[in-house]
Amino acid sequence: MNYKSIFAIVAASLMLTSCGLFKKYKQEVEAPANAFGEVTEVPMGGESLAKLSWREFFSDPLLQQLIEQVLANNTDLNSARITVEMSEASLKTAKMAYLPMLSLSPQGALSKFDNNPWTKSYELPLQLSMDVDAFGSLTNKKRAAKAVLLQSQCYEESVRSNLISTVAQQYFLLQLLDRQLDILMQTDSLWKASLETEKSLYENGKAYSTAVNQLEASYFNVRTQIVDTRRSIRATENAICKMLAVAPQHIARAHWGAADKYHSATEGQRMFDTNYLKLGVPAQMLENRPDIRMVNYAMEEAFYNTQTARAAFFPSITLAGTLGWTNSGGGAIVNPGGLLLNFVGQLTQPLFTRGKLKANLKTSKLYEEDLKKQYVQTVIEAGNEVNEAIADCLAAREKHNYYSREVDVLHEAYRGTHELMDNGKANYLEVLTAQESLLSAQLDEASNLYNGAKAVIALYIALGGGTK
Helix, strand or coil: CCHHHHHHHHHHHHHHHHHHHHCCCCCCCCCCCCCCCCCCCCCCECCCHHHCCHHHHCCCHHHHHHHHHHHHHCHHHHHHHHHHHHHHHHHHHHHHCCCCEEEECCEEEEECCCCCCCEEEEEEEEEEEEEECCCCHHHHHHHHHHHHHHHHHHHHHHHHHHHHHHHHHHHHHHHHHHHHHHHHHHHHHHHHHHHHHHHHHHHCCCCCHHHHHHHHHHHHHHHHHHHHHHHHHHHHHHHHHHHHCCCCCCCCCCCCCCCCHHHCCCCCCHHHCCCCCCCECHHHHHHHCHHHHHHHHHHHHHHHHHHHHHHCCCCEEEEEEEEEEEEEECCEEEEEEEEEEEEEEEEECCCCCCCHHHHHHHHHHHHHHHHHHHHHHHHHHHHHHHHHHHHHHHHHHHHHHHHHHHHHHHHHHHHHHHHHHHCCCCCHHHHHHHHHHHHHHHHHHHHHHHHHHHHHHHHHHHCCCCCC
């Protein structure tokens, strides 16, 4: 067997061995079954809640305008956009790696030996160099760069959806605080009237000073709650302004329940409508959630990095050539110059790298294995978020009926007790208790409506909504 046959056999063996290095990534890790856990009272299948765009989900024009401003100005989201552009540039570079590299490097020299006259030499070479992707190194690097780009796009979507969720929750918190301030202002007027009545009774000898003092203390407590609520409104507006990247200012907003069904106190509330809160199926959640897609693309990147680590064991082939003009051909200086042309093929086979290649391959494999476990954990955590959001929605719906009835009953109790006190048939403690119970129930009812709206938003984001 001559050297040509041996070379052919070796080349064929290398090519067959390297075929697996061009294999494309295929996800092998399965998502856990029944990722949502036990979900009751909420219909599955059909179009998922997450399929709605945020403009469809949030129908309040002022909230839509606020979200658009945040998405345009927010620093974190702009940083995520820049990361995407950087990844696009890296992918473009990886694609261009297949092309030859051209360079022009003219040079001139003056030389003198002993008493001979000065000689002038020059070269005008156009140099070409190209790596041959015989063993998949360039291909796997390009595919890994694409996976990095997809991860950065998912991260941008994640930042966007979290911003939308935060802005909406802060907006509804402002509406809640406005609602609570209205309740407190109305209570302030009512309690002030009760206090004036009790003072009149005291002046006519029909009440004790203790009653006046107790009612007056409760009245001042309401006044302090009004101050605290106004301060909370200012703090919430400032928090929204920080997301907008603007100086502190008033945030325009609609009155509670004026636009959006999901927190209205009327019929058809989305947070109480199980026909609206459709989940689809777990596979839909996997398609929509950016964090799960991001982990999947990270596994893809790790797969191609492992392939690149394998390719490092095989030879690297480089083709190089030079074309140009020179007057220094073979050491002799001639004028005018002549055409210079050469071509070089280089093969480099690593033989001993002090274990570096093996360590890189082992590290890549371990990282792949770790990402597979992270993927499963991410799906489990996502399912947990969905389950928690559903539980919060259903709890808010159930409590809403009780709070509504409680407020109605306490309204009647307050009016009746106040009438009895005016006629001298009830003491100040009964009136005070009725007043405080009614105020507490009204504030709790408003808070529950906000908690329900917040739970629906959380469910929308947990299912992968708000990314578009």
